[in-house]
Amino acid sequence: MAIKPLGVLIVEDEIPLREELRIFPWEACGAEWIGEASNGSEAMQLCAERTPDVVITDITMPVMDGIALIRELRKRHPNVQIILLTCHSDFHYVHEALRLGALEYILKVSLEEEELKKAMDKVRAAVVKERMVQEHARREQRQLQAALFSKLLHGQEPAGSDWQSMTLSVDRPIRLVRLQLDIPHLAYLPVKETVQQRLTEQEKRDPNWLTWLTVREREYFVLLEDRAHSDTVLESLRTLVQHLTELLNREETKQGRLAAVYAFLSKPVTSKEGIASELAYSNEWKDALFYDRCPEESAVYALHSLPLSDLTEKKTKELNEILRKASWSPASLKECLLGEFRDWCIAERVKPSQLKERILHWQVDWHRQQEGTELSAARMGLLMDAGTLAEMIANIVQDMEAAELGKSRSRxxxxxxxxxxxxxxxxxxxxxxxxxxxxxxxxxxxxxxxxxxxxxxxxxxxxxxxxxxxxxxxxxxxxxxxxxxxxxxxxxxxxxxxxxxxxxxxxxxxxxxx
CATH class of the missing domain: 1.10.10.60 (Homeodomain-like)
Structure with missing residues (x-):
C-alpha cells in the first residue's frame, strides 16, 4: 500500500539535538520534517495545526514532559505514532511510555542514522497497518450506511440496528448532500473510479466530511458535520461540484454534450427522523430536476422550490387528448412531442414517475397499433430511466423512428x-x-x-x-x-x-x- 511521505514532528528541549534531527535525511526514510517544539505544550499546538504521522519526543522536558504529551496525544490524536528519545537516567519512564502506546525508543547517546531509519521503518509498517484497518472500517460503515439509505429511498422501514452506522449527536448536527451526475452511462464508466477517488480525498482532507456513499449509478450522498458556517459549507460544496464537472468533461469522456453536476444541501439534522425527512425532500428535489435541469450548467441548491403535481384524472384526459389528436401520422406525432406535449409537461410539472408510467402505457398501445412493431424491454428501460423531460422525449422519438424504419425494411x-x-x-x-x-x-x-x-x-x-x-x-x-x-x-x-x-x-x- 503506497503512502505519502510521513510527517515528522520533533519535540526536544535541547537545541543541538533538534538541529541534528532537523537536517537528518528524512527523504531516505520516506518521511519529511514538518516542525519542531521545545516541550509537550508546544507540540500539542503544532499537532492541531499540522497533524503529523509520527512524533519523536524527549521524555524529560519543561512545561509538559514526554509522558504527559503521550497521554494527550492518545486522547486527541490516537493515530499518531510515537518514538521516544531517552537517556539512561530516565530509562524507568520507558516502560510507562510503551504502556501508553509509544512504538519505539532510542537512546540519545547512541543515536545513529541507521537506528533511526529502522525505527522509521517500524513506524511506516504501523502506519500502513493502521490505515488499512481504518480503510476497512470506513468501507464497512459506508456499506451499512448505503444499505440504510437504500431502504429509506425505497420506502422501507429500517430496523433499529440499521441506524447504528449513523453517529448522531444533538450537539453536532449533520447535513445531507445529494449529488446527481448528469452524464451518459458510457461516458461515466471510464471516470467512475476517479470520481470516487476524488470523494475519498475530500473525505480525508475536509474535517467537516463524515463519509460519502452511493446507492445508485451516477448518484452520491455525502454526510457533513455542521460545525462550519453555512456559507463556508456551501462554498466548499460549490468547489467540489466545479471539480467534478471538470473531471466529467475531460475531452476523452465527452459524448456529444457537456456533463453537469447538481448538488442538494439539506438543513442541519440531529435525529434519524430528520435524516429520513431530508432524504425524502431530496427525492422531490431530484424529481424537480426532471424539469429544471440545464445540461450546460452545474448548480448547488441549498433551498429549492419544488412545485410538482399529481397526474389527476383531468390531467390524464388532457394528456391523452393531446396525443390522440396528433396520432394521425408519425410526422404529426413527433411535432406534438417536441411542441405541445413538451409545453404541457413543463406547465403542469407532473411527478416524473407518474408521467413516465402514463407515457409507457401510451407507447405500448402505440406499438400495438403499428403492424409488426413492439416496444422492447430496452426501450422501456430508457423511458423509465430518463433523467430529464428532454431525454424522455428524445427516447420516444428515437423509438418511433426505429419502428418506422423497421416497418419500411420488413416485408x-x-x-x-x-x-x-x-x-x-x-x-x-x-x-x-x-x-x-x-x-x-x-x-x-x-x-x-x-x-x-x-x-x-x-x-x-x-x-x-x-x-x-x-x-x-x-x-x-x-x-x-x-x-x-x-x-x-x-x-x-x-x-x-x-x-x-x-x-x-x-x-x-x-x-x-x-
Missing amino acids: FEIRLAVKWIKDHLKEPISLPVIAEQVGLSPHYISKLFREETGSTVNQYITRLRMEKAIELLRHSNKKVYEVAEEVGIPSYRYFTVTFRNWTGVSPTDYKRNG
Missing part, C-alpha cells in the same frame, strides 16, 4: 403474419395456417420470418403466449387453467412445463409470489 407479408398471430393468439396456430393467411408457402414464410425477426415462428408464438400469461397471472384473478386457455394452450400439463421452462418457476408459484 409486408411478415408484418401481416405478425399482426395475424397477435390477433389470434388464443386460437390454435400452425405454420401452414399462417402461410395460407399471407399467401406464401410454409417453407418460404418460415425462412423469411427467421431472417426478419431473428426467431422461428414457434419461438415467436411461445414468447408472445408466455408474456401474455405472465401479465394475466400478475394482474388478473384468473386461475392457472383459465390463463392457459386464454393464451392458446388448453393443455394444463403442457402449459405448466412450457411456463416453467420459460420463467424457471411453475405458474402456480409465480401467481402466488407475483
Whole structure:
C-alpha cells in the first residue's frame, strides 16, 4: 500500500539535538520534517495545526514532559505514532511510555542514522497497518450506511440496528448532500473510479466530511458535520461540484454534450427522523430536476422550490387528448412531442414517475397499433430511466423512428403474419395456417420470418403466449387453467412445463409470489 511521505514532528528541549534531527535525511526514510517544539505544550499546538504521522519526543522536558504529551496525544490524536528519545537516567519512564502506546525508543547517546531509519521503518509498517484497518472500517460503515439509505429511498422501514452506522449527536448536527451526475452511462464508466477517488480525498482532507456513499449509478450522498458556517459549507460544496464537472468533461469522456453536476444541501439534522425527512425532500428535489435541469450548467441548491403535481384524472384526459389528436401520422406525432406535449409537461410539472408510467402505457398501445412493431424491454428501460423531460422525449422519438424504419425494411407479408398471430393468439396456430393467411408457402414464410425477426415462428408464438400469461397471472384473478386457455394452450400439463421452462418457476408459484 503506497503512502505519502510521513510527517515528522520533533519535540526536544535541547537545541543541538533538534538541529541534528532537523537536517537528518528524512527523504531516505520516506518521511519529511514538518516542525519542531521545545516541550509537550508546544507540540500539542503544532499537532492541531499540522497533524503529523509520527512524533519523536524527549521524555524529560519543561512545561509538559514526554509522558504527559503521550497521554494527550492518545486522547486527541490516537493515530499518531510515537518514538521516544531517552537517556539512561530516565530509562524507568520507558516502560510507562510503551504502556501508553509509544512504538519505539532510542537512546540519545547512541543515536545513529541507521537506528533511526529502522525505527522509521517500524513506524511506516504501523502506519500502513493502521490505515488499512481504518480503510476497512470506513468501507464497512459506508456499506451499512448505503444499505440504510437504500431502504429509506425505497420506502422501507429500517430496523433499529440499521441506524447504528449513523453517529448522531444533538450537539453536532449533520447535513445531507445529494449529488446527481448528469452524464451518459458510457461516458461515466471510464471516470467512475476517479470520481470516487476524488470523494475519498475530500473525505480525508475536509474535517467537516463524515463519509460519502452511493446507492445508485451516477448518484452520491455525502454526510457533513455542521460545525462550519453555512456559507463556508456551501462554498466548499460549490468547489467540489466545479471539480467534478471538470473531471466529467475531460475531452476523452465527452459524448456529444457537456456533463453537469447538481448538488442538494439539506438543513442541519440531529435525529434519524430528520435524516429520513431530508432524504425524502431530496427525492422531490431530484424529481424537480426532471424539469429544471440545464445540461450546460452545474448548480448547488441549498433551498429549492419544488412545485410538482399529481397526474389527476383531468390531467390524464388532457394528456391523452393531446396525443390522440396528433396520432394521425408519425410526422404529426413527433411535432406534438417536441411542441405541445413538451409545453404541457413543463406547465403542469407532473411527478416524473407518474408521467413516465402514463407515457409507457401510451407507447405500448402505440406499438400495438403499428403492424409488426413492439416496444422492447430496452426501450422501456430508457423511458423509465430518463433523467430529464428532454431525454424522455428524445427516447420516444428515437423509438418511433426505429419502428418506422423497421416497418419500411420488413416485408409486408411478415408484418401481416405478425399482426395475424397477435390477433389470434388464443386460437390454435400452425405454420401452414399462417402461410395460407399471407399467401406464401410454409417453407418460404418460415425462412423469411427467421431472417426478419431473428426467431422461428414457434419461438415467436411461445414468447408472445408466455408474456401474455405472465401479465394475466400478475394482474388478473384468473386461475392457472383459465390463463392457459386464454393464451392458446388448453393443455394444463403442457402449459405448466412450457411456463416453467420459460420463467424457471411453475405458474402456480409465480401467481402466488407475483
